[in-house]
Amino acid sequence: EVQLAESGGGLVQPGGSLRLSCAASGFALSGFSMYWVRQAPGKGLESISFITSGSYTTHYADSVKGRFTISRDNAKNSLFLQMNGLRVEDTAVYYCVRDLRGDCMGGSCYPGYWGQGTLVTVPS
Amino acid sequence: QSALTQPPSASGSPGQSVTISCTGTSSDVGGYNYVSWYQQHPGKAPKLIIYDVTKRPSGVPDRFSGSKSDNTASLTVSGLQAEDEADYYCSSYAGGNLGVFGGGTKLTV
Numbered sequence: 001e002v003q004l005a006e007s008g009g010g011l012v013q014p015g016g017s018l019r020l021s022c023a024a025s026g027f028a029l030s031g032f033s034m035y036w037v038r039q040a041p042g043k044g045l046e047s048i049s050f051i052t053s054g055s056y057t058t059h060y061a062d063s064v065k066g067r068f069t070i071s072r073d074n075a076k077n078s079l080f081l082q083m084n085g086l087r088v089e090d091t092a093v094y095y096c097v098r099d100l101r102g103d104c105m106g107g108s109c110y111p112g113y114w115g116q117g118t119l120v121t122v123p124s
Numbered sequence: 125q126s127a128l129t130q131p132p133s134a135s136g137s138p139g140q141s142v143t144i145s146c147t148g149t150s151s152d153v154g155g156y157n158y159v160s161w162y163q164q165h166p167g168k169a170p171k172l173i174i175y176d177v178t179k180r181p182s183g184v185p186d187r188f189s190g191s192k193s194d195n196t197a198s199l200t201v202s203g204l205q206a207e208d209e210a211d212y213y214c215s216s217y218a219g220g221n222l223g224v225f226g227g228g229t230k231l232t233v
Contacts (some may be wrong), residue, residue, distance in 0.1 A: 033221075035222075037170075044127070044213060044225055044226070044227050044228045045162070045170065045213055045215075045225045045228075046225065047215075047222040047223055047224075047225065048222070049222075050221040050222055057221070059220050059221045059222050060222075061222055095169060095170075100172060100175060100181065104221075105221065106217065106221065107156050107157075107158035107217035108158065109217075109221050109223070110160050110172060110175045111172065111223075112172045112175075112181065113172075114169040114170055114171070115169065116168075116169055117169060
C-alpha cells in the first residue's frame with residue numbers, strides 16, 4: 001500500500017524558514033516523480049513544486065520560485081521541501097504527492113497518491 | 125497560468141446524476157487531453173478520480189465519468205450516493221509539469 005507521511009510543519013514567523021519532509025513507503029520512491037501541493041485554509045489546491053525521479057528536472061510555481069527548493073533522497077525514500085522567506089500567504093496544508101504512473105514529463109503527469117498533509121502557519 | 129473556472133456549488137438527490145463543469149482556455153483544457161478530477165472530503169486529502177479526461181484509476185466506481193468539449197471539461201456523477209458529497213477539483217496540463225487547478229465545486233447530495 002502506498003503511504004506518504006509528511007512532517008515538519010508548524011508555526012513560523014514571516015521571513016523564517018521550515019523544511020518539510022515526506023517519508024514514502026509501500027513503493028520505491030526512485031521510480032516516481034513527486035509533487036508538493038498546498039491548500040490554504042478554506043481555499044483550493046495549488047501545485048507548487050515537482051521533481052523527476054532522478055532529480056534531473058524540477059519545477060516551481062511563480063508564487064514560491066526563488067524561495068522554496070524541492071529535493072529527494074531516493075536511498076532513504078524521502079522527499080523534502082525547503083521553504084525560506086516565508087510569507088503570510090504561504091499559510092496552508094502542504095501535501096506530499098506521488099505521480100500516478102511513474103516518472104513523467106509534460107501532460108502525462110498526474111498527482112495520484114496523496115499524503116495527509118502538514119500544516120504550515122505564518123501569522124500576520 | 126489562471127485557475128480553471130468551476131461553479132462553486134452543485135447539488136442532486138440520491139440516485140440522480142449531476143454534472144460539474146470546468147472551463148479553461150485553448151492553452152490548457154482545450155489544447156490537451158490531459159484533464160483530471162479530484163474528490164476531497166472535509167478534513168481529508170484529495171483523491172484522484174479521473175485522469176486523461178475519461179480514465180478512472182483502479183477502485184474508482186464507474187459512476188464517475190469525465191468528458192471534454194472544446195475548452196470545457198465535465199465530471200458526471202451518476203446514481204448519486206450520500207458519500208459522494210464532497211469538494212471536487214478539476215486540473216489541466218498547461219505547459220510545464222505543475223498543471224493548473226480549478227477553484228473547486230462543493231457537491232451536496
